[in-house]
Amino acid sequence: MTIIANAFFCLGVFFMFFGAIGIIRFPDLYTRLHPAGKAGTAGILSIFIGLIFITGWSALTMRIILITLFIVITSPVAAHIIARGALEAGVKPWKND
């Protein structure tokens, strides 16, 4: 069980780390929004699945599932709201000249 949990932790840290690298390296707001949304959702999902493997079936598990559901629902909504707000505020998309 611990080995499976550690594998899920490594997967989650992998997603989160390359999401942060993408946020630093990408040239534009709309391209930076892509790793931000994916890294938040996928990394947190992997880490919480690993934590469920550690805790087993206890009082912690249902609340971890509740937090996971909330984040999986709200993180893409937040990314969408940021993108629409930036488009309405007049941020120009990046062009490769």
Add this chain to the structure above:
Amino acid sequence: MNPLLWLINALSFIALLSLFRIIAGPTHFDRLIGLNLMVAITTAIIVVMAVYYNHLVYLDVALVYAILGFVSVIAISKYLTGRELHR
């Protein structure tokens, strides 16, 4: 060393990486993107600490923190576009 402590260290380092975009973003929406990722990472750190110390209270703190992060992202985005909330 416990792998949960390594996980907390790695997540703190990644939060520091996303702090770069909050400091150096050209527009305010870039700072909002970095803030969104940092809220997600902080929620993960609080949940890992709840499992490490075996405290049930930290999970409520993490849930309230996630809700506050989502609502604050919506409020700041609507404030920057100058639009009303109900539409």
